[in-house]
Amino acid sequence: MSRVQFPTSIASRPVYGTLAPRPGKAHLMMADAEGAGALLDLASQDAGLMARAHILYIPRATGEAFAAGLRALNPAQLYIGPSFDAALPRLRRVLSDAHMGLQVYLAGTEGLMGRAAAEVAAAGIPYGAVQTEHRGSLARRMQCVHCKGITEDVTTDPFVCSHCGLNLFVRDHYSRRLAAFQGVCIDAEDPGNVPEPVELYK
Amino acid sequence: MTIQFNDETFRGDYSFRNSPWAIKRFPFPFHEDSYMYSVNMEQHRGGPAGSVFEKRFDVDEHYVSEMRDRALVLAEDPLRCQSLPHMTLAGWDLLELIMVSKSEDYPDLFELHRDGDRWRWVNKPLGIDDTFTFMDETTLPYGPLEYITRQTQGDFAVLDQRDDNLWMDAGMVTTQADWSLDFDIGMNFFEWHAPVPLAHELGIFKRALKFLMNVQQGAPARRLNWTMTVNPLLDTSPENYHKWGIQKTELTAENIGAKQHLRVELQTFYRLPRSNALVFPIRCYLIAFQDLVTVPKWGRRLHRVIRDLPEELATYKGFIANRPLMIDYLSRHDDGLPTSPGVWADLETEPPLQK
Numbered sequence: 296m297s298r299v300q301f302p303t304s305i306a307s308r309p310v311y312g313t314l315a316p317r318p319g320k321a322h323l324m325m326a327d328a329e330g331a332g333a334l335l336d337l338a339s340q341d342a343g344l345m346a347r348a349h350i351l352y353i354p355r356a357t358g359e360a361f362a363a364g365l366r367a368l369n370p371a372q373l374y375i376g377p378s379f380d381a382a383l384p385r386l387r388r389v390l391s392d393a394h395m396g397l398q399v400y401l402a403g404t405e406g407l408m409g410r411a412a413a414e415v416a417a418a419g420i421p422y423g424a425v426q427t428e429h430r431g432s433l434a435r436r437m438q439c440v441h442c443k444g445i446t447e448d449v450t451t452d453p454f455v456c457s458h459c460g461l462n463l464f465v466r467d468h469y470s471r472r473l474a475a476f477q478g479v480c481i482d483a484e485d486p487g488n489v490p491e492p493v494e495l496y497k
Numbered sequence: 498m499t500i501q502f503n504d505e506t507f508r509g510d511y512s513f514r515n516s517p518w519a520i521k522r523f524p525f526p527f528h529e530d531s532y533m534y535s536v537n538m539e540q541h542r543g544g545p546a547g548s549v550f551e552k553r554f555d556v557d558e559h560y561v562s563e564m565r566d567r568a569l570v571l572a573e574d575p576l577r578c579q580s581l582p583h584m585t586l587a588g589w590d591l592l593e594l595i596m597v598s599k600s601e602d603y604p605d606l607f608e609l610h611r612d613g614d615r616w617r618w619v620n621k622p623l624g625i626d627d628t629f630t631f632m633d634e635t636t637l638p639y640g641p642l643e644y645i646t647r648q649t650q651g652d653f654a655v656l657d658q659r660d661d662n663l664w665m666d667a668g669m670v671t672t673q674a675d676w677s678l679d680f681d682i683g684m685n686f687f688e689w690h691a692p693v694p695l696a697h698e699l700g701i702f703k704r705a706l707k708f709l710m711n712v713q714q715g716a717p718a719r720r721l722n723w724t725m726t727v728n729p730l731l732d733t734s735p736e737n738y739h740k741w742g743i744q745k746t747e748l749t750a751e752n753i754g755a756k757q758h759l760r761v762e763l764q765t766f767y768r769l770p771r772s773n774a775l776v777f778p779i780r781c782y783l784i785a786f787q788d789l790v791t792v793p794k795w796g797r798r799l800h801r802v803i804r805d806l807p808e809e810l811a812t813y814k815g816f817i818a819n820r821p822l823m824i825d826y827l828s829r830h831d832d833g834l835p836t837s838p839g840v841w842a843d844l845e846t847e848p849p850l851q852k
Contacts, residue, residue, distance in 0.1 A: 479735060
């Protein structure tokens with residue numbers, strides 16, 4: 296299982312835990328790729344959750360690897376979709392029906408957990424009702440502070456903004472509202488002097 | 498007294514200048530010959546006549562030109578002024594606070610006539626005479642926060658107070674020391690200060706938050722903060738850093754006196770009556786090194802502060818690369834004599850430079 300110990304960082308950088316069953320009237324679970332593994336582990340702690348669980352799952356590059364396992368949990372509702380954006384209308388619809396006592400479980404990449412958490416917060420559900428567990432890719436969702444464009448799945452520092460093309464360095468400063476880290480021009484004071492990209496956390 | 502408003506720019510040809518009056522009243526931020534972070538809060542209950550602390554919202558010779566610069570920034574990037582939906586009431590609170598304060602403190606420049614909720618606001622320096630209905634957004638050309646802060650120097654962060662924290666949920670930010678409202682809006686006090694080095698470890702933010710959450714109506718507080726800026730550029734935004742960052746490399750031994758500016762923020766904190774929000778005006782004052790050293794005490798002291806500043810702070814404040822040039826220039830204005838305590842210029846009592 297790919298578990299990562301993120302280095303200690305600044306106060307705006309999210310920290311993730313390990314999903315644990317909590318008592319609740321309903322359980323909303325969202326995961327991408329290897330995040331499914333965290334849901335399987337959660338179910339193994341309390342199989343009773345699944346009768347009141349709605350799972351939204353985006354397999355990404357893992358393909359069919361986790362689909363059968365999730366089906367075997369027999370959740371009340373299971374959605375397997377092609378992308379977060381495709382799942383978004385459904386997520387919002389589910390949140391519009393949410394009542395007090397809903398428990399939210401998010402697992403997988405930082406980008407998925409961040410975007411889902413922002414939707415949950417926008418629906419008025421307190422951060423305390425949301426659990427997160429990082430699994431899989433270390434890629435980050437980055438906002439370019441200059442053009443405001445979001446580049447998904449950034450795995451190197453520096454990287455090229457997919458919108459404006461500036462060379463950006465990866466900051467740990469994080470906005471929960473945008474569900475993104477901040478990218479800032481790296482060669483503003485010495486144009487053209489861009490260090491070789493290094494893989495994040497290497 | 499009547500203020501003569503300068504016609505000047507904070508970009509392009511950088512025609513910004515401080516008059517001798519503005520130099521003398523500059524809010525020099527160092528009360529001793531060294532600097533470290535502290536919770537340096539004090540009550541904002543006026544100050545010596547003519548000082549920038551005297552009025553609630555200081556208006557100076559740069560007012561009209563600063564407002565013109567703000568309009569240019571907003572035309573380019575409307576995201577510099579934002580207000581989350583629950584903050585509109587705080588915007589009205591702020592509009593009232595500024596209109597009442599300015600009309601009382603500068604009756605020759607600003608007038609506020611109130612007849613129930615029908616208000617007439619006259620801003621003579623900017624040529625504005627508007628009548629509107631208080632608390633009715635449809636009667637103003639902008640939301641209340643944007644309307645009044647297009648007419649008031651300084652940036653404004655409007656903080657909601659809930660869950661034992663302060664949340665930056667609205668603001669007008671065009672004269673910032675390299676931080677982004679658009680990125681930071683919605684963050685709590687610890688999150689938006691997250692990138693600041695050392696101060697978290699010193700417990701500064703915990704104590705500051707405690708202090709700020711207890712600021713009461715009618716009892717505002719203030720502190721000074723500072724950094725360095727090459728050229729009198731008000732809009733040192735991260736948004737435009739890829740455009741202005743290069744200017745930091747254009748400093749030379751010949752031009753440093755004119756180009757290098759000490760940038761001081763007068764930060765004040767007011768509790769707002771209806772919303773219970775806290776408004777945090779951040780007023781930026783700029784002074785060229787060559788003007789600053791005309792005050793002998795300030796020349797001596799700035800040299801010692803910059804020379805001895807911890808490396809992390811010089812890096813965070815963005816002038817680590819230029820520090821050797823600064824020290825070289827400032828050392829010529831430091832004769833080693835002791836300096837008097839406190840921030841004031843003390844022109845009458847401090848000796849002239851002995852070298």
